[in-house]
Amino acid sequence: MTFSKLKRLGVLAGAAALIAGPALAQTAAPAAPKIDTGDTAWMLTSSVLVLMMTIPGLALFYAGMVRKKNILATLAQSFSATALITVLWMVIGYSIAFTDGGAGNAWIGGVKYLLLGPMGLNATSSLAPTIPESVYMFFQMTFAIITPALIAGALADRMKFSAFLAFMGAWLLLVYCPIAHWVWGGGWLGKAGALDFAGGTVVHLNAGTAGLVAALMLGKRKGFGTENMAPHNLAYSVIGASLLWVGWFGFNAGSAVTSNVQAGMAAVATQIATAGASLAWMVAEWVVHKKPSVLGMISGAVAGLVAITPASGFVNPGDALLIGIAAGFVCYFSAVHMKKMIGYDDALDAWGVHGVGGALGAILTGVFASNAINAASKGWLHDGNVGQMMLQFEDVAATFVYCAVVTFIILTVIKYTIGLRVSEEVEVEGLDLNLHGEVVQA
DSSP: OOHHHHHHHHHHHHHHHHHHHHHHHHHHSOOOOOOOHHHHHHHHHHHHHHHHIIIIIIHHHHHTTSOGGGHHHHHHHHHHHHHHHHHHIIIIIHHHHHSOOOTTOOSOOOSTTGGGTTOOTTOOBTTBTTSOHHHHHHHHHHHHHHHHHHHTTTSTTTBOHHHHHHHHHHHIIIIIHHHHHHHTSSOHHHHHTOOOSSOIIIIIIHHHHHHHHHHHHHOOOTTTTTSOOOOSOHHHHHHHHHHHHHHHHHHHGGGGOSSSHHHHHHHHHHHHHHHHHHHHHHHHHHHHHSSOOHHHHHHHHHHHHHHHTTTTTTOOHHHHHHHHHHHHHHHHIIIIIIHHHHOOOOTTOIIIIIIHHHHHHHHHHHHHOOTTTOTTOOOHHHHOOHHHHHHHHHHHHHHHHHHHHHHHHHHHHHHTTTOSBOOHHHHHHOHHHHHHSOOOOO
16 A cells, blocks of 8 residues: 555544544543523513512502501502512522532522522523523522512501511521422432422412411401491502412413423413312302402412412413312302301402412312323323322421421520511501501502
8 A cells, every 4th residue: 555545544533533533532531511692581581470479460460459558558568578478489499499408408408599699690500401591590589589479468557567577587597498308309209209399388388377477376367247348449459469360370381491381281270270170269259258259369369379389380271170160169268158167367468369279279189180281290190100209298297397397496486576466556557558668549
């Protein structure tokens, strides 16, 4: 073989090596997931939608249902909670809920992201590898904001503003963040296989349980059962409920954490369940009271939104409708009749709608979850997995017990330090004037 032929073979071999080299390297070490602009855009949109659920959605929903003398105080609770929890989430909350707490620690996260210092511009989370971690942190921040704010419905008209702020901060760090870690952040319930797509237990059962404990510890409002405590402006509440309904698509569909088929199915399930629950509550009122109230229509819709939250990414449209109808009837009974029978004063039905609806939805997720809809789930009805039901009951029980005990401790400490409840004179005259020095003009 001549020298020229050898030279040509050498050149060809070198070229082949250059071409094959990247492919061989890729086979040996797969490239890390890249940030996807479509997923990022969807998650930014979802985050804003969920933030809108608290302000102005929840703020208006609750403010319309209290008496005129307490409208500003109720609005202030949602607005101030948004500000306070944003700062606490940035300082330590996100780290507690969504970072690794160390080998064998399935109960609480670590302090890796204290003040969000290590969060780089292009960093991603293993929980959401196709979007910047800053976006994932922001999305989860909006969940952390609305969950404590929901509790305000149970304690309306009678809690000190200073006590409210102290409670919101302590409850976020001691109750919400640990339970979020258990289910979503790599903790023991998530690893065991409990299903909670968007927060049936982490958000709604959690908030509803805290609301029930707070209502029992605060006691009944002065005049409860003897004075007219009808909502002052249901138009506010209808607007608020409508904003909640629209914002909930960020809540549920956004929990897919990507712009994909799971997000689409979660959106469909959310719409269908909400409509079914609103109609079911309406029918229940029509039968019992002979008139379907506007308050009932919007309460039913919220009950449906709550109940479909844990199931939204796991169930088909038909099962979503069944979950919604069940939520409408069950939450109507719990919010209207059970409250009267027992006699506790959950002012705006945080327990009756969010607590009961969240627990119901979590359990029905175990019934209707389908492997055909989501490969990560196998429920009882479609897949014969009775064990999923047991996991859902475990999730509900653990959330309820832990939240109830720690909430009681937090409120007890506040009660014996700065006090929980306003004076009788302040309650009679109104919280707006006495706590904030302002009133709503006629």
